[in-house]
Amino acid sequence: MLIGQLAERAGVNPKTIRYYEEIGILAAPERTHAGYRVYDESNVELVTFVKAAQRLGLRLDEIKEILAFRERGEQPCAYVRDVLRREVGEIDDRIAELQRLRDELSALDRLADAEPGPGDGDSGPCPLIGHARESPRTARTP
Amino acid sequence: MLIGQLAERAGVNPKTIRYYEEIGILAAPERTHAGYRVYDESNVELVTFVKAAQRLGLRLDEIKEILAFRERGEQPCAYVRDVLRREVGEIDDRIAELQRLRDELSALDRLADAEPGPGDGDSGPCPLIGHARESPRTARTP
DNA sequence: CTTGACCTTCCAGTCGAGTGGAAGGATTAC
DNA sequence: GTAATCCTTCCACTCGACTGGAAGGTCAAG
Structure with a gap:
């Protein structure tokens, strides 16, 4: 062919x-x-x-x-398993970070509903993101 | 400065x-x-x-x-929330895929321990990966 | 014999978020 | 006075996995 x-x-x-x-x-x-x-x-x-x-x-x-x-x-399986385990480890970090973010996000969702209104003085452009200040790196799905 | x-x-x-x-x-x-x-x-x-x-x-x-x-x-929070929700949705797919992969991986880990030996005829280069044939796309953490 | 769908190579560009380095000007320390 | 360190701009390159397009060769159908 x-x-x-x-x-x-x-x-x-x-x-x-x-x-x-x-x-x-x-x-x-x-x-x-x-x-x-x-x-x-x-x-x-x-x-x-x-x-x-x-x-x-x-x-x-x-x-x-x-x-x-x-x-x-x-058999490449040992190598493959190493690679996949590394991958899974990396993803675990990301999952944990995302889980944390998700909790924060829904908490802030409720907060934002409860306490609306404009204003940008106190905690940076968005309080949502202010919360991420000290978190470790999280990359994006391409 | x-x-x-x-x-x-x-x-x-x-x-x-x-x-x-x-x-x-x-x-x-x-x-x-x-x-x-x-x-x-x-x-x-x-x-x-x-x-x-x-x-x-x-x-x-x-x-x-x-x-x-x-x-x-x-307040950009509404926008931020949209973006983050989209992100979380994308990540959810990835988490699900990874969770599936992890289950498969540990199952195959046990399988590989139980049934070792060389050979590359039957199921492609690595049976580990053969299992992924029909799965949806999964991208990598950059 | 021509049309159109293939195939070939090579060169260049895409996306995202920078980084490297050259060439030259400014400031500071000794 | 001069050396080191900083700053400026500009151009090009990185990574990963392709993709687009130009210029040209080939093959089967009508």
Whole structure:
């Protein structure tokens, strides 16, 4: 199959396939006489795998690592588990922070309902955010 | 105070201050005779505020919006609450996904302990990730 | 034989939030 | 007087994962 078919079957852009090849996620495939890339079912499988791994929050360089394990005939699960555990740890922090924020937010929701009116002198632009002053960093879902 | 002091007091790079000015987060300050930017306490407050808002996951353009509310003497809390609620909603999805992943992960941890050994034929590069095939997208904490 | 849908490469741009560095002016300390 | 340190502007680069577009080759259908 050609790049367009692979892309469609895996649900990605053909450009993405070439990009994966460029960064070493996919091996350079056979070409037709005309120079067209030729793929088979295993490539569909592979791209689908990459996308699944991405959904778990893995970066392409990590996925590449994992694929290298396979290359060497090793089970990458230990590595994968490390990566995922790290990820889960990071997310735990974020979850905790968000939980805290959510509690604060609903508390302030009630507060704001009870005590409305304009004015911006005392606690910065928004008292909501003033509460976050000492909290650790929290990043955004991209 | 000059830009270096402000930067240090707010815990950021001087470049960041200039960047904030460039994108309209900070107003252009007074200058000395020599063209140096001059700041006061309120700027420390402001940059600290921006950083706090970022910790809550707000983007700079959202923070700019919030500061514009203040400019107009309005309470931005309604807007802030909308933004935060959206954020919380997004995070909820991510939390749910992660919770699912974590359950899966610990289940597979036990599975992997019970049934070790190499081999890469049956379920893709890693059975851990094979499980994620049908899951919705999950993005990474940056 | 031409049209249109593919394919190729290469170059450049996107988003967000900065950061690095060069070239040059100002101020302070010794 | 001169060296160190700060400041200025401007331009370009970073990260990650693509995506857009131009210029050109190829292939099957009509």
